[in-house]
Amino acid sequence: MYIWLILLNAPPLRTDVYLDLVRQGASPAHAKIQNDTFRTFQGDPLFRRRVTQNSITRVLNAVAWRLNDAHEARVNGWQSPPTLSEFSGSPDTSRMSRHSFTTGARTEPSTTNDAEQIGYVQGMNVLCGPFLYASRSEVEAFTGFERLITQECPGYVRGSMEGVHKGLALVDRVLQVVDQKLYDHLIKHQMEAKIYAFASVLTMSACTPPLTEVLKLWDFLFAYGPHLNILCIVAQLVVIRDQLLNSPSPNQILRSLPSLHADRIIEQAIPFATKIPEDMYEEIVNHAK
Incomplete structure (x- = not known):
């Protein structure tokens, strides 16, 4: 899991930041999350022994809160939440050329409709699952998962998909x-x-x-x-x-x-x-x- 975080350019996240999100409880997407968690790798006994539905629910709700906060920040012109802004200067592995592959503050308010907003969509539980399986803590899983969906594939989790x-x-x-x-x-x-x-x-x-x-x-x-x-x-x-x-x-x-x-x-x-x-x-x- 540490290697994944390095490859995704995801710096460590303080545990208290994650715990603060968890303490917020059920996110606006909680009902959707509950409908999905039990389906996550349900046919894989190794996953079921290692990852609980409660863990999946906590991480997904924490990410949903973070995405919700980020959306409000963009709309109101506030500073972006730390875990969304701190990655902005990191190199982007998706921009590695195929040649190298075959031889890696206050802002202006904006308007964002539901189709453009990054939020919880069905299937995110399956993207989250491998992070929880491979990580040693929920904080690690949250960090890698959030980095993936906000920086590498935000187009997958916008309302319009x-x-x-x-x-x-x-x-x-x-x-x-x-x-x-x-x-x-x-x-x-x-x-x-x-x-x-x-x-x-x-x-x-x-x-x-x-x-x-x-x-x-x-x-x-x-x-x-x-x-x-x-x-x-x-x-x-x-x-x-x-x-x-x-x-x-x-x-x-x-x-x-x-x-x-x-x-x-x-x-x-x-x-x-x-x-x-x-x-x-x-x-x-x-x-x-």
Whole structure:
């Protein structure tokens, strides 16, 4: 977990800051959070033994309070909360070029509508889960999770979820470039990425078990940029290419992607970075912002 925090450029957070958020109790998103917590990796016994629903609820409510406070600060022109402002000078791993990858105060008031506001959305519990599983404390999990959703993929957790929709379109476009035949087969069966890959984009593939492989995949994503999950989703399709091409109903296969094999997916995904056009790669880098 310490390595994740370093790769995400997330400095340590004082425990009392987290505890203050927890003491605020149920956030405005508490009802949604309660509906989601019991679903978090419910089929993984290792996760259930290590992470309690109460822990998930506390961290998600704390993040929801922080996002709510940040929204009020932007609207009213106050200074941003510390955990949102203190990262602003850190380098951004998502802006690492593909060449390096294949060889990382008082402000003006603003108006923000619900579609633009970063807040709790269904699926954030799955993004939070690996942090709680890998961390030694809730404070660590909170720090890494908040950094991820506020700096690396805020577009995934805005009301409109525009980053997710951009990511889905990019999955289709990347697949068309790297495997035209497979792309044509899926489109023929009306299997656009929005049909089968929504959860994979939103959760950075954490929705696909096993959790141990998710952790390995996230090591790669945090080292080279979470945006590369788009290439990893395409790689998951290419790994089962023959199975999809030989099936008259590929939708049956893609109802749930096969179990993750992080090493194999990463091996498939890396060459894609050199095959896609430069402007498309730039879109991948920025799609979740």
